[in-house]
Amino acid sequence: MGTRRFACALVVVRMYIRRGQNWSICIDSDPYAVMALFLRDLAGLTHTEVGPNSTLAHTVKIRGARWPTHGQIKQEWDSWWQSIMHGPTHNQLESTHDLPLQLERRGYPQLARVASAHYGQAIVFADEHHREFSRAAVEYVPQRIQELEKILLDQGVEHAGQSNTETNIRVLQVPLSEPRAWLGGGGTIVASHNLLRDGAAFHSYMEPIASVMFP
Template sequence: MQETGGPGWRITMDTSGPMLIALYIRDVAGLDGVGHPALCHVAPKIRPSDHAHLIADVGGASALRTEWEAWWEQLLKAHPEMSPTLGPPGFRAFSNSPALRRVLQAHFGAALSWARERRSEYAALEAEREAAGGVQLLADMVDDKLLEVGRDANPFNLTIIELPLAEQRAWYVEPDKIFMSHELTSDQELFRSYVQPVVDLLV
């Protein structure tokens, strides 16, 4: 996790293990355009599997879609905590989501391995960024806005959740979160184009 802040304000950047697992499950189940915000596919791309027989008697694809979206909403509200708890092999916390529970049981091992690889890559990226003074750009954005408005910052906490997403862009979730491709910071101009308007809104 990287963090910067000043009087009354704080910006943190980190990834999320539970969300990585959720996105793997979403993509392996072929659930396109689900969740708020509807994030693009992850990278490297995960090949979807056909789950029709597995979930046919528990509501099928529409139930799976609804259950996944409810899970994603819980993860977003609870971040950075993990809620609901992933408890293999029974996944008791998902007893009200039978279609999602079956898909989790089928793919959890692969999802966990994939998520661990992505976390390891993110740790290496963070170390590089730290060495290059990576969060300074965020502090500069806040300072630029404070100079413009000529006052102290309104109190705010902004959380930037970096994920291995195929599109190099960001998604703002009101009031205080941004989802972002973890590669976006490599293009400072593009990074600023997504983050500065949010900073301006909060400051």
Template structure:
């Protein structure tokens, strides 16, 4: 986790293990385009499986999509304190039987995949700290303060970094951004997505 801040404002960048698990389950279930906003598929790619037999008596794929989208919305609202699933019965998904079945079928592989991604993120974040890769966040705020001729208003901004194939970001109003964990490597592209949000908040 990285924190950047000044008087009254704070920007946090981190990943989220429960949300990594959710994205794995989305892709293994073949729920392309699910969620609002519809994030790109993860990288490395997760191979989709057919769950029509598994979920046929609890609403099938349409129910699975609706349930995943409802769960994802809860996770996004809760970030950065998104709750983890409780194996092996996943009571958190008790009202979402199709999703609960898919979670039971793939939880071990989802947990392993998410753990590897979280470990990779931790190494990348440590390297950024060493190299000063996060300075751009403070610079965006400071540049906006100079343009306005005043200090930033009080605000918090949480940036969720997840391994998405598409190198871009999605603004979730009023104070969250979901972005590809590789986006900060291209500071021009990063600024093109994040600067308008910072300008609005400052």
């Protein structure tokens, strides 16, 4: 299990990891993903346009309905989200303290404007989610890892291919209103916090996802 300090030592975030012969499972949460979803809603983007097809568990008041550059923000946000899905795990990420500047430097000027205007709200929301994850995850995450490991072994992942390439699966918990999961890309599965608390529902979503990942 790894740890990292988030947002100027506001909270310590846990990462749960299990490794096999040629695979690894990681279940954690990510401040970037949580703030990205918060900023998605603040920017007037909807879950039917980009990102996981579910609203946040917390209602976000949209500021100014849709920004004048809605189309550009949508493109920038989707690009940023894909980088989170395919990027390193959170204990390798930079501090979120300078998020608006990071977005500006990465070529997301309109998204940086949204982040700059509402950074305080976004970081408080992400911090509250991470505190809850760090407090409660020990009650259910180890069981979910065990269940996911069994699903992978039933899919024959230990014998999948003869190469030395390791398959890394990351289950990224985010605070969504529906108990659902999506294959986000790059071996990342986005799952709502409610789904991870329900063993039967978790299995019903993970089994078909594993079948897609390991046909």
